Amino acid sequence: MPAPSQLAIATSSLNRLVQEEASYHQEFESQQARIAKLEQGSDADENAEYTLRQERKALDETKAMFPQLRQKIEEAKAKLEGQLEQDKGPGDQSSPEDITKAKEAIAAALHAIRETS
Template sequence: MPPPTPLTIATQSVQRLVKEEKYYRKELEQQNERVKKLETDIKNEGEGADGNAGYVLKQEQKARDETKAVFAPLNERIAEAVQRLEEQIATAESEEGSPEELKKAKEALELGKSVEEPPAA
């Protein structure tokens, strides 16, 4: 089996980073839901709230903030990977690269470019 071409490596890099970004978005949604639920529970229970509820809420908020902090560097890495992929696509097109490999690379490029801005802090 021949080693992967630079185009394949760049394609897989973009795909992996986009997948990672989607995972963190999903995790952030779940954390936001947990924080909202805890805030609602504390508000509804008022003085009778569990003494531990405030601590749990702070821990969930901290975890959510840490997840949000992941997006800026991750999006920078995605942008760099997209740029490398664009360069590899240009090289492969000029050298008459494999059409199938180019198709996959262009699909990954669109995925990488479609990544949204990081969620607001």
């Protein structure tokens, strides 16, 4: 099995970042739901205030990841687009399948960027 091309590596990297960003969004929503539940709950739990504070801190940390991830996605997208342009030359080494996957990854990245804007 031949080593993956630079295009395939860049595509995988961009896909991983988009999936990571989606995972952070899910975690963010989950944390918001836990905070809402803790705020509504009239539990006599002596640790409720501490737990609420910790959940809010975790929510802030998750929220702080979004700008960094967006920048990484934009950089990886630009790198992949550059790799696609480079592969269009006479010594085209990439398979049509790799090119299709790269274009799909770029589309997914654009969608993720638009959602966070």
